[in-house]
Amino acid sequence: MPTRSTATDTNDTDHNAESDESPSAFAALGLDPSIVKALTALGYEEPTPIQTETIPALIAGKDVLGQAATGTGKTAAFSLPILQRLHDSHRGQGHGPYALILAPTRELAMQVAEAIHKYGKAMGVSVLPVYGGAAMAQQLKALKRGVDIVVATPGRALDHIRRKSLQLGSVRTVVLDEADEMLDMGFAEDLEAILSETPADRQTALFSATIAPRIAAIANKHLKNPVRVTIARDKTKAGSVPRVRQMAYIVPRVHKMATLGRVLDMESPKSALVFCRTRTEVDGLTETLNARGYRAEALHGGMTQEQRDRVMKKFRANTADLLVATDVAARGLDIGHLSHVFNYDVPTSPDAYVHRIGRTGRAGREGVAITLAEPREHRFLRNIENITKQKIEIATVPTIADMRVRRVELTRATLQEILIGGELDEYRGVVESLADGDYDVMDVAAAAVKMAHEASGNDKHEAEEEIPVERSSIPHDRPKREGKPPRTVAGTKRKPSWEVAKIYIGAGRKAKIRPGDIVGAIANELKIDADAIGAIEIYDRFSLVEVPDEIADDIVTTLRATHIKGKRVPVRRDKDVA
C-alpha cells in the first residue's frame, strides 16, 4: 500500500516539508492530478485514515467492506476512486450510469452528490441525486440525458428501475453507503432487487457504522473477497491518553461559530489551539474570530516557513491568543503548555483526537479539551469514550443570559483588582462632587461600573445571534429557563416558534407505544430538551412526532440506531417517503 506522510509523529520538530508534499499524499494513493487539484482547492491537506486504506483498494478494482461513521471522510474514500476509474475508462458521452451509490436518506444522497460534484467538477463529471419527494419529471429528464454517477435512495431508485428510466447494465461500481441505516429503514429487499439489476462483475463497496451480523450477511452475499477497512483503534492505548478535562458541545453546523465564541468567552483561555479539518476552514475561522475581536492566527500547510515563523513569534510574544490550525500544521509545532485545545471539527479518527488533545495538559498541568460536534457526529464521541476509557462531558451551550452574567463577572473582577490596587484618591473628588449634588453614592458607583463595562468591551456581543438552545443542544441537568416554550404535553398540539418537521416512526398503539416512549427516546439519545418536541400522534401501526426541522435528520438518524420499546423500528421524515 502506498505510504502517506507520517501521521503519528509527536516530536516537536518542524515538519514543514510535509506540507509541501501533502498534495502528493493524495497522488500517492493513485489519484489523477486533476482530482488532487480539486482536493487542494478544497483545503484538504492529507488523506484521512479511511481514505488511505480505501482509495488504493477501490482504484485497484477490489471490493471494500468499510466500517466508518460520519466524520471520517468516508464519502471521499469511495467517491474519489469512482472518479479515478471513470477518468481511466475514457468513456465518452451518452452511456448509462458508470456508478450507483445508494444512501438511506434524501439528505445523505444530496450531500454525497454535492461532494462528488465538487471533487469531479474539473473532470466534467455529471452526478444526479435521485430521491423520493423530489419532482419526478426533472429526474426523468436528467436520466434520459445521461449521467455518470447516480446517488439514490433505494425506494426511488427502484421506482426508476421499474419505469425503465434507470438502467443499470453499464454500472461498474456500486456503493452501499450507511448500509446499517438502509437495513434499519426496511430497505433490505429493495437493495437485493437493485443489486440484481447490476452486472455480476461490478465492483461493490459497502460502508456501515457497525458490521452487525446482518451487514456481514449482505457483504458475504454481494462482495467478492473484500478488503476490510476499519479505522485503526488498536494504536490508541487507553493508558496513553493524556489526562485532560474533556468536554463537548453538540451543535448544528450553522451555530458552531457562535458557540465557539461563547465558549471562548466563558473559558477565557490563556493560550489555545483551535483545530479545523481543512485549510479553507482555518482561514475562514481565523478571519471570523478576528472580526469578532479575538486575536487569532492561522497556521496551515499552505503557508511558507517564514509565514509560520512569524505566527509562532506572535503567539509566543502573547500578541496572539489563539492559533487556528490543521492537524498537519500543528504536528510540527514547538509550543509549550496550552491551557485549551478546541476541536472546531471532530477529527477524522480516534488517533487524531488523542494526538490533538495531547497538546494540552502537559507536564502535569491542567488542560481542557473542548470538541464541537454536529448532532450527526455524536457517535464519534461515544467511540472516543470507549477507546480512551475517559468521559467526555456533554456541556450545554451558554445562553446569552449566561454570557451577560459572565461578562459582568469579568468587569467586577477587574474593578476588584483596581480596588485592591488602591491609588484612587484623585477620583474620590469626582465621586464626592457628584454625591454632594443630587446623586446617591450607590448610583454614582453603578454608573462608573457601567462605563467600565462598556469601555472594556465586555458588552460586545450583546447583539449576538440567538443560539436556539432548545433545538440545537442538550440542556440536560439544567434548570428550566425563562422565555422557553411551555412544556410539551405529549399528544396535544402546541405552536412552537421554529419550523416544524414531522417524523414517522413505524410503531404505534399496537406496539404499545406511548408518547413518553417517543419523548424519552429522542430526549435521552440526543440529549435534546423535551420542550423541543412538539405534538405526538399515535396511530395503530405508526406514530408521528413534530420536531424542529433543523434537527429532524439527526433525530431520524439517532432513532434508527436506538431501540424503542426494546425494538428497532423504521423511522423517517414523514414527507420523505422514498
Ligand code: AMP
Ligand atoms: P464524511 O465522513 O464523508 O461525512 O466527511 C466529513 C467531512 O470531512 C466533510 O466535510 C469532508 O469535506 C471532510 N473531509 C473529507 N476528507 C478530508 C480530508 N482528507 N481532509 C480534510 N477534510 C476532509
